[in-house]
Amino acid sequence: MEKYDIAIIGGGLLGTSISYWISNLYDAKVAVIEKESEVGMHTSSRNTGVVHSPFYLNPDKKGKLARAAFLSHEMWKTFAQTKGLPWNMVGTMEIALDENQHKILEKYMDWGPKNGMSEKDADLLNSNEVTQREPNIRCHSAIHCKTDAVVDYGEFTRKLKEESQRNGTKFLLNKKLESIEDLDGSTTLAFQNKEKISSKIIVNCAGGYSLDIAKKFGLANDYSSLHFRGEYWIASEQYSNLVKTNVYSVPKYPDFPFLDPHWIIRSDGKSEVGPNAVPVSSPETYSGYVGDIETFISKLTEVVTGSTRKLLLNADFMNLVAKEWLSSLSKTVMIERIQEFMPKVKPEFFSERGTAGIRTPLITPDGNFLPDVLELSGLNSYHILNYNSPGATGAPAYSAYVVKSMQEKGLLQYKTRKTDSIWDFETIV
Numbered sequence: 001m002e003k004y005d006i007a008i009i010g011g012g013l014l015g016t017s018i019s020y021w022i023s024n025l026y027d028a029k030v031a032v033i034e035k036e037s038e039v040g041m042h043t044s045s046r047n048t049g050v051v052h053s054p055f056y057l058n059p060d061k062k063g064k065l066a067r068a069a070f071l072s073h074e075m076w077k078t079f080a081q082t083k084g085l086p087w088n089m090v091g092t093m094e095i096a097l098d099e100n101q102h103k104i105l106e107k108y109m110d111w112g113p114k115n116g117m118s119e120k121d122a123d124l125l126n127s128n129e130v131t132q133r134e135p136n137i138r139c140h141s142a143i144h145c146k147t148d149a150v151v152d153y154g155e156f157t158r159k160l161k162e163e164s165q166r167n168g169t170k171f172l173l174n175k176k177l178e179s180i181e182d183l184d185g186s187t188t189l190a191f192q193n194k195e196k197i198s199s200k201i202i203v204n205c206a207g208g209y210s211l212d213i214a215k216k217f218g219l220a221n222d223y224s225s226l227h228f229r230g231e232y233w234i235a236s237e238q239y240s241n242l243v244k245t246n247v248y249s250v251p252k253y254p255d256f257p258f259l260d261p262h263w264i265i266r267s268d269g270k271s272e273v274g275p276n277a278v279p280v281s282s283p284e285t286y287s288g289y290v291g292d293i294e295t296f297i298s299k300l301t302e303v304v305t306g307s308t309r310k311l312l313l314n315a316d317f318m319n320l321v322a323k324e325w326l327s328s329l330s331k332t333v334m335i336e337r338i339q340e341f342m343p344k345v346k347p348e349f350f351s352e353r354g355t356a357g358i359r360t361p362l363i364t365p366d367g368n369f370l371p372d373v374l375e376l377s378g379l380n381s382y383h384i385l386n387y388n389s390p391g392a393t394g395a396p397a398y399s400a401y402v403v404k405s406m407q408e409k410g411l412l413q414y415k416t417r418k419t420d421s422i423w424d425f426e427t428i429v
């Protein structure tokens, strides 16, 4: 049985970034365990592709994700330039439709600098100023954030894997973790194909499955999770220039972990609308439906723990679920949500579905969505749960923070080394 010092479960952007830092800093035997044939096949490739500036993140509720997003912006820019990958600074218009939403934009103008942004990065515009820049947007007011970029995070993950491999990390692909066994200071991991490895330290970065894996280690037993599929529609070429920047709207339900669908520019220049947030039964239900709402809810109540049941009694949440469900079944309903701020858009402008992705937010024991990322440590293990948007943006800085926390907990007692790095660890942490 092959023995490792550190085994990272999950070859998404997070697991790959952590492997990069550890292999860069330590003379240790590192493996990344991934059930697919390549890294970044799930959420890390199935997202909106925006490098977010954290003006819209409440520093008191989402401080870790916000700080990581701020620090990572320059890191990704350098990475894209060094590797010759697309980096398109299209900017974002975050629009308010009425005076109440405008007040939220005013709050955002404070949050941006609190999260580290320069005041010059975002302007608060009135309706006329918005229309002068983007004639096809109708709104009460908007923040124009100039620094948001669009990229291909799947490509970022694969390129970062190459860097990590250069440092000596082994990527064990097509290995689905099934069970674990603790043996005197080292953990045996058994895969679906019956192979086994052992490792002194385990890092759990399994995305939508990270809660299930934490529970195998006896952690987070009071938490549950739900899965929401985000679907997109691609604009036909002749309509892709209707608006040249991303357009997001102030969320109507800020306590829920998803935004209303937006207009987005992709790194290849195409435009799409999405994502909605359709409840589905697993972190990888990318297509198909689970029946009507009633059947789905009763299915959910069968499988969920007490904490999720409390959420299902929340009327706002259930209204939202119904709305999201309809926007999945009907393209027209999805486009009507975009027409609120882009009245010229019509359902017939969109004939092809984009790539869907799934968010898996954690539900706390008292039945609320957990707003920020959750780190848990076991005896010889470290678990990252609820690593949701803007997690792709924040991955390089957040993973450095994880490595720093593991150092402080004494989980990385290996000989250090200094290999050339794209980014400087000490400056970031």
Ligand SMILES: Cc1cc2nc3c(=O)[nH]c(=O)nc-3n(C[C@H](O)[C@H](O)[C@H](O)COP(=O)(O)OP(=O)(O)OC[C@H]3O[C@@H](n4cnc5c(N)ncnc54)[C@H](O)[C@@H]3O)c2cc1C
Binding pocket: 009, 010, 011, 012, 013, 014, 015, 033, 034, 035, 036, 039, 040, 041, 042, 043, 044, 045, 046, 047, 048, 049, 050, 051, 052, 175, 176, 177, 178, 205, 206, 207, 208, 209, 229, 230, 275, 356, 357, 358, 359, 387, 388, 389, 390, 391, 392, 393, 394
């Ligand atoms: C619709 C949508 C839009 C988004 N848009 C943005 C955006 O514009 N900007 C942004 O910054 N963020 C965005 N995000 C969030 C971002 O994509 C995620 O935070 C990030 O990709 C999470 O990376 P990860 O490595 O944790 O998860 P993943 O990429 O899902 O990786 C987890 C990996 O673990 C593997 N795995 C799971 N279980 C096992 C097992 N048992 N054995 C072996 N391997 C296993 C999986 O195969 C997978 O490859 C979006 C997310 C969604 C869903």
